[in-house]
Amino acid sequence: MKERIHTTSTKNFREEWIDFIHELQNKICESLEAVDGSAKFKEDVWQRKAGGGGKTRVIANGNVFEKGGVNTSVVHGELSRKMREVLHIPLSSESTKWFACGLSLVLHPINPFVPTVHCNYRYFELTDKEGNVTDCWFGGGTDLTPYYLFEEDAKHFHQTYKNVCHGFDEKFYPLFKKTCDDYFVNTHRNDERRGIGGIFYDHRKPDENNDLNFWFNFSKACGNAFVDAYVPIVEKRINVLFNESNKYWQEIRRGRYVEFNLVHDKGTLFGLKTNGRTESILMSLPPTVRFEYDYQPLKGTPEADLLEVCLRPRDWT
Amino acid sequence: MKERIHTTSTKNFREEWIDFIHELQNKICESLEAVDGSAKFKEDVWQRKAGGGGKTRVIANGNVFEKGGVNTSVVHGELSRKMREVLHIPLSSESTKWFACGLSLVLHPINPFVPTVHCNYRYFELTDKEGNVTDCWFGGGTDLTPYYLFEEDAKHFHQTYKNVCHGFDEKFYPLFKKTCDDYFVNTHRNDERRGIGGIFYDHRKPDENNDLNFWFNFSKACGNAFVDAYVPIVEKRINVLFNESNKYWQEIRRGRYVEFNLVHDKGTLFGLKTNGRTESILMSLPPTVRFEYDYQPLKGTPEADLLEVCLRPRDWT
Numbered sequence: 001m002k003e004r005i006h007t008t009s010t011k012n013f014r015e016e017w018i019d020f021i022h023e024l025q026n027k028i029c030e031s032l033e034a035v036d037g038s039a040k041f042k043e044d045v046w047q048r049k050a051g052g053g054g055k056t057r058v059i060a061n062g063n064v065f066e067k068g069g070v071n072t073s074v075v076h077g078e079l080s081r082k083m084r085e086v087l088h089i090p091l092s093s094e095s096t097k098w099f100a101c102g103l104s105l106v107l108h109p110i111n112p113f114v115p116t117v118h119c120n121y122r123y124f125e126l127t128d129k130e131g132n133v134t135d136c137w138f139g140g141g142t143d144l145t146p147y148y149l150f151e152e153d154a155k156h157f158h159q160t161y162k163n164v165c166h167g168f169d170e171k172f173y174p175l176f177k178k179t180c181d182d183y184f185v186n187t188h189r190n191d192e193r194r195g196i197g198g199i200f201y202d203h204r205k206p207d208e209n210n211d212l213n214f215w216f217n218f219s220k221a222c223g224n225a226f227v228d229a230y231v232p233i234v235e236k237r238i239n240v241l242f243n244e245s246n247k248y249w250q251e252i253r254r255g256r257y258v259e260f261n262l263v264h265d266k267g268t269l270f271g272l273k274t275n276g277r278t279e280s281i282l283m284s285l286p287p288t289v290r291f292e293y294d295y296q297p298l299k300g301t302p303e304a305d306l307l308e309v310c311l312r313p314r315d316w317t
Numbered sequence: 318m319k320e321r322i323h324t325t326s327t328k329n330f331r332e333e334w335i336d337f338i339h340e341l342q343n344k345i346c347e348s349l350e351a352v353d354g355s356a357k358f359k360e361d362v363w364q365r366k367a368g369g370g371g372k373t374r375v376i377a378n379g380n381v382f383e384k385g386g387v388n389t390s391v392v393h394g395e396l397s398r399k400m401r402e403v404l405h406i407p408l409s410s411e412s413t414k415w416f417a418c419g420l421s422l423v424l425h426p427i428n429p430f431v432p433t434v435h436c437n438y439r440y441f442e443l444t445d446k447e448g449n450v451t452d453c454w455f456g457g458g459t460d461l462t463p464y465y466l467f468e469e470d471a472k473h474f475h476q477t478y479k480n481v482c483h484g485f486d487e488k489f490y491p492l493f494k495k496t497c498d499d500y501f502v503n504t505h506r507n508d509e510r511r512g513i514g515g516i517f518y519d520h521r522k523p524d525e526n527n528d529l530n531f532w533f534n535f536s537k538a539c540g541n542a543f544v545d546a547y548v549p550i551v552e553k554r555i556n557v558l559f560n561e562s563n564k565y566w567q568e569i570r571r572g573r574y575v576e577f578n579l580v581h582d583k584g585t586l587f588g589l590k591t592n593g594r595t596e597s598i599l600m601s602l603p604p605t606v607r608f609e610y611d612y613q614p615l616k617g618t619p620e621a622d623l624l625e626v627c628l629r630p631r632d633w634t
Contacts, residue, residue: 044611058610069610188589255602262579263589272505272580279611285572287609291602293375293386294361 013136013216014099017123021072021103022055024223028105029057029070031227035234036062041070046277051077056280059107060287064114064238068107069283075100079126082274086266087126095126095134102140103223104267106284107230112250113240115146115153115195116257117230118284120267121223123216138215139202140222141176142229143184145195145257147250149306151316153233154196158316160229161199164221168214173317176201181313186260193310194260198229249303252295254286261285330453330533331416334440338389338420339372341540345422346374346387348544352551353379358387363594368394373597376424377604381431381555385424386600392417396443399591403583404443412443412451419457420540421584423601424547429567430557432463432470432512433574434547435601437584438540440533455532457539458493458517459546460501462574464567466623468633470550471513475633477546478516481538485531490634493518498630503577510627511577515546566620569612571603578602 029041039062047053054073059065076099079089089095102122109116121140128134144157158177165172180200186192199222204215261268261284271281297303346358356379364370371390376382393416396406406412419439426433438457445451461474475494482489497517503509516539521532578585578601588598614620 060610067608067610188595251605258575258606258608259579259599262576263586269580278505282576282608283610285608287607288568289575289606289608291384291575291599291604291606293377293384293600294596 011213013123013212014101014125017216017219018074018101020220020223021101021121024103024226025055025057025070025072028226031231032059032065032068032070032107035231035238036064038063039065044279046280048075048077048277050275051075054277054280056277056283058283062110064109064111064234066108066110067283067287068105069280070103070105071280071283072103073101073277073280080274086270086274089126093126093134094128096129097127097131099125099127104284105226108254108286109234111238111240112147112242112246113150113237114234115144115237116254116286117144118142119198119223119226121219123219135205136212137203137205138212138219139204140219141180141183141198141200142222142226143180143195143198143200144230144233145253147246147253147306148302149196149309150233150237153236154309154314154316156233157196157198157229160225161222162317164225165199167221168218172201172218173199184260185264186256187264188259189256190311192256192307193313194257196309196316197313248290249297251286251288251290252292253306254289255291258285258289328530330440330529331418331442334533334536335391335418337537337540338418338438341420341543342372342374342387342389345543348548349376349382349385349387349424352548352555353381355380356382361596363597365392365394365594367592368392371594371597373594373600375600379427381426381428381551383425383427384600384604385422386597387420387422388597388600389420390418390594390597397591403587403591406443410443410451411445413446414444416442416444421601422543425571425603426551428555428557429464429559429563430467430554431551432461432554433571433603434461435459436515436540436543438536440536452522453529454520454522455529455536456519456521457536458497458500458515459539459543460497460512460515460517461547461550462512462570463623464563464570465619466513466626467550467554470553471626471631471633473550474513474515474546477542478539479634481542482516484538485535489518489535490516501577502581503573504581505576506573507628509573509624510630511574513626513633514630565607566614568603568605568607569609570623571606572608575602575606 033040039059041057041059044056052075056071058069060067079096079098100122104120106118119142124137125133126135162173176199180197183200184194206212268281297307350357356376358374358376361373369392373388375386377384396413396415421437423435436459441454442450443452479490493516497514500517501511523529585598614624
């Protein structure tokens, strides 16, 4: 990239985005504590030797949440060989430093009728020796991983993000829904998805249609929609009675979640291989998990129905 | 490689190695069923569309073994782009096909005082259009993953393989012990090993010192040593009483086993990304697993002692 990126007006996207994710972290944690009714988030504030740090907030053994985390991090550093490789930045590029700042959450409920959820919204910047921004982009997404399918929950979740997307561009929801379906895939299991998806977008930079401020506002809107997208589903399913066999199935599916995160998820692998904070990255892993040889749900059961929508994503809205 | 590989005499290494691993599979399964005393291996014979197949034998919910598998496979195919990449074979090479044949086992006992064990011994061949062997090598290893450290068990295990190695070359044990310590490492957890190691070697080809027959015999000797290395440890620890907290620790450590296999293990990733049989590859994953945020054993406990030898490998013999 030859020219310096001119962002709109004098807005400082770094600082405004940092403020936003910290406010969002507070808002989300408050909502989740309220719906849990028992457990409280515990915060670990950490520093990164090579630059920056984060606030990891974990919740465990609650009424609703067996394990979960709502993390923010604001990190930066020199562009290492590994980093250039992953971000496809040639050595000839004038960029010498990177900056990343985002919110990331995963929640694993106890009750198998309450879905697991993940979301992540981030802002990335490259700068040259003088500190000028040479490249910058927003990315993120939210996806739902139910263990049992309630169509109305799937519809509610997708409709919430469709509404957000439509406020910006009617092409976004179908595009970002498909990107999500194509991303959270266990390719080693006949392209089984880890759940019923949501939205996902990445590398959204200023272009002829939209400036950086547009993507900033879009990402804020997506982040702000999380509580409305997820909490009503929790409230609806929290008191559904479950038995040991429901829990067994949940743990089998959690195994697939582990497989996706450790084998395929670019964010997880990037973090683990570039000296990220392991405990904050792996807070995404479920609390208890089962791996069974060649486990297959019986045909016609609710478990088989769930598997079916993971193998063949549906249009929910 | 320009010249055709001339292997000693008229010996057909493929056929002899295939016979060997199938006999070894039978021998190991018999020994393990005997020590378990209850569960029997169930066999899945499978074919691979692109060439070859295997015999997957799994054991589950026994007296001793909670989950395990002793698998053989004899597979072959055209050298795909992915395969060339992983094996570092340039497009200019005359090799067009590959052949691989090996035995692979993992056992996860119920009792946390009985260690998990893994071994894998394999023969690999590349051939040109005419079917001439253009390259071939043996590789393999065995490593032990205890949840509690019994020094005499660690010594017995390592001494068994040291004795095997010394029958071939006194340089082997120190070399292959170190290769093993350097391989089964969770680099994302301060280089914590998944256990106390064993031996590991790879790409052992005919060279000025040893012909292919030497590596064939060495690999046979290592494979044959498995029962003597492992079963006496099982017999010694099988009746140690354990409680819930021992089981909890076992499941935490099993989590690290999952992390290694899915994030770092080349064999697992190679299999999953080149259309291997997923169920046979992932039989290595433990039956029940726990992931807890920032879990640390208390200082001075047996759990902390185990962690210590995983962080700083010791000389056991």
